[in-house]
Amino acid sequence: MPDQVEPSAPEVGDSDDLQPPQSQKIWLHGLLFVATCGTTFFAGGISYEDGAMILDPVNGLLFSVSIMGILLSHEMAHYFMARRHGVDASLPYFVPLPLPPIGTFGAIIRMREPPRTRASLLDIGSSGPLAGLFVAVIVCFIGLRLSELKPMAEISKDAIMEGNSLLYLALKNLAHPELGPGFDIWLHPVAWAGWVGILITSLNLLPAGQLDGGHVLYSIVKPRTHFRIGRIIHYMIFILGLIGLGCRLLMISGPIMRSLEESGLAHWVVRGSGLMVWLAWTILFRFVGGKHPPIEDADIPLGRGRLIVGVITLIVLVLTFTPVVWSPIEP
Numbered sequence: 001m002p003d004q005v006e007p008s009a010p011e012v013g014d015s016d017d018l019q020p021p022q023s024q025k026i027w028l029h030g031l032l033f034v035a036t037c038g039t040t041f042f043a044g045g046i047s048y049e050d051g052a053m054i055l056d057p058v059n060g061l062l063f064s065v066s067i068m069g070i071l072l073s074h075e076m077a078h079y080f081m082a083r084r085h086g087v088d089a090s091l092p093y094f095v096p097l098p099l100p101p102i103g104t105f106g107a108i109i110r111m112r113e114p115p116r117t118r119a120s121l122l123d124i125g126s127s128g129p130l131a132g133l134f135v136a137v138i139v140c141f142i143g144l145r146l147s148e149l150k151p152m153a154e155i156s157k158d159a160i161m162e163g164n165s166l167l168y169l170a171l172k173n174l175a176h177p178e179l180g181p182g183f184d185i186w187l188h189p190v191a192w193a194g195w196v197g198i199l200i201t202s203l204n205l206l207p208a209g210q211l212d213g214g215h216v217l218y219s220i221v222k223p224r225t226h227f228r229i230g231r232i233i234h235y236m237i238f239i240l241g242l243i244g245l246g247c248r249l250l251m252i253s254g255p256i257m258r259s260l261e262e263s264g265l266a267h268w269v270v271r272g273s274g275l276m277v278w279l280a281w282t283i284l285f286r287f288v289g290g291k292h293p294p295i296e297d298a299d300i301p302l303g304r305g306r307l308i309v310g311v312i313t314l315i316v317l318v319l320t321f322t323p324v325v326w327s328p329i330e331p
Contacts, residue, residue: 026091028093029090029091029092029093029094032093032094032095032096033068033092033094035094035096036068036094036095036096036103036104036107037064037068038096039096039097039098039099039103039104040060040063040064040067040068040096040102040103040104041057041060041061041063041064041103042055042060042098042100042103043060043063043097043099043100043101043102043103043104044059044060044061044062044063044064044067044100044103044189044192044193045057045058045059045060045061045063045189046060046100047059059189060189062188062189062190062193063103063189063190063192063193064103066139066143066189066190066193066194066197067102067103067104067193067196067197069135069139070132070135070136070139070193070194070196070197070200071092071094071104071106071107071132071197071200072092072107073131073132073134073135074107074128074129074131074132074135074200074201074204075092075107075108075109075128076092076131077127077128077130077131077132078109078124078127078128078212079091079092079109080127081123081124081127082109082111082115082124084123085115085116085120085123085124086116087111087113087114087115087120087124088111088112088113089109089110089111089112090109090110090111090112091109092107092108092109093107093108093109093110094106094107095107095108101160101192102196106200111124114293114294114295114296115295116295116296116297117295117296117297117298117300118218118219118220118295118298118300118301118302118306119219119300119302119303119306121215121218121219121295122215122216122219122220122302122306122309122310123306124215125212125213125214125215125216125219125313126212126215126216126309126310126313128204128212129201129204129205129212129213129313129316130313130316132197132200132201133197133198133201133316133320135197136194136197136198136200136201137167137171137194137198138194139190139193139194139197140168140171140191140193140194140195140197140198141171141174141175141194142190142191142194143187143188143189143190143191143192143193143194144171144172144175144176144185144187144188144191144194145175146188146190146191147175147176147185147186147187147188147191148185148186148188149176149178149179149183149184149185149186150183150184150185150186151182151183152182152183152184152329153182155184155186155329156329157329157330158328158329159329160326160327160328160329161184161271161274161326161327161328161329162187162192162195162325162326163199163274163322163323163324163325163326163327164322164324165198165199165202165319165320165321165322166318166319166320166321167198167319167320168195168198168320168322171194172185198320198322199320199322199325201316201320202317202320202321202322203281205313205314205316205317205320206233206237206317207226207229207230207233207314207317208229208230208231208233208234208285209230209285209291209292210292210293213313213314213317214226214230214292215292216310216313216314217229217230217310217314218292218295219295219302219306219310220302220307220310220311223291223292223294226292227291227292233285234282234285237278237281237282237285238278238279238282240275240278240323241275241276241277241278241279241280241281241282242279243272243275244272244273244274244275244276244277244278244279245276245279246272247269247270247272247273247275247276248273248276250269251269251270251273257269270327270328270329270330271324271327272324272327273327273328274324274325274326274327275323275324275325277325277326
């Protein structure tokens with residue numbers, strides 16, 4: 001999740017000191033980590049059969065280990081890169097959510113001061129998504145190989161269909177070359193964790209405010225350009241959310257849906273309802289999608305190598321972006 005920069009700017013510590021500050025409450029970070037392990041275990045292991053709730057401890061453990069590994073690699077990459085550049089950063093705060101299907105709101109670190117240069121900001125902002133995505137791709141591919149290919153007719157109509165990104169589509173076809181029309185993949189818990197990891201990467205890479213993508217963009221462009229792009233992104237996800245809400249309203253109207261089924265458009269309306277989740281991100285952007293804290297030594301050049309890394313990071317956003325996050329199979 002986004003790394004918050006506090007407005008105060010204490011003096012920078014020794015860049016070689018990778019030890020957490022003594023003021024940190026290590027027990028709190030540990031408690032949140034353990035709690036999130038528990039909620040992801042529950043979310044990954046829970047299922048329903050004939051109206052009865054069933055907890056599969058093996059599935060719960062596989063999902064929990066997979067998703068926590070992705071989140072931990074993402075946040076610790078941020079943490080160690082921040083400490084390497086002498087930026088006072090906290091250990092990750094994991095956020096448990098005792099509800100399926102994910103069991104967590106993710107994790108954040110807090111930077112108690114802004115990085116002093118564009119280079120350090122880019123390193124810190126890009127390291128988390130790239131590290132997390134590396135693990136997520138491995139986890140997702142292994143999980144897809146463990147997943148079962150099923151005809152759509154055999155999949156429960158109450159199931160939720162996950163959204164596709166360009167990267168996820170490539171992984172699905174690589175893991176199951178035989179995948180064709182009328183079939184889909186019934187996700188193994190490890191595959192589900194990998195898909196969530198790819199989604200988390202794309203959400204964090206949105207180029208706005210203090211999201212990871214916002215950090216990367218701020219290190220490349222002028223502050224005014226960064227702010228304008230952030231506003232555009234904010235409006236775009238709001239429009240996506242409104243489209244999703246409109247599709248959802250159409251779904252509850254029987255006569256309209258029957259007409260859409262006759263015209264062959266009902267499928268697209270059902271899938272489009274999955275855009276409604278962007279309304280929640282519109283609200284989140286009120287807190288993390290605004291102005292970015294200034295950099296003290298903004299005139300120091302970024303360098304060609306880091307500029308390439310920044311562009312690659314934004315390309316990763318295109319490959320991982322999932323417009324329709326998830327949607328029902330039928331209205």
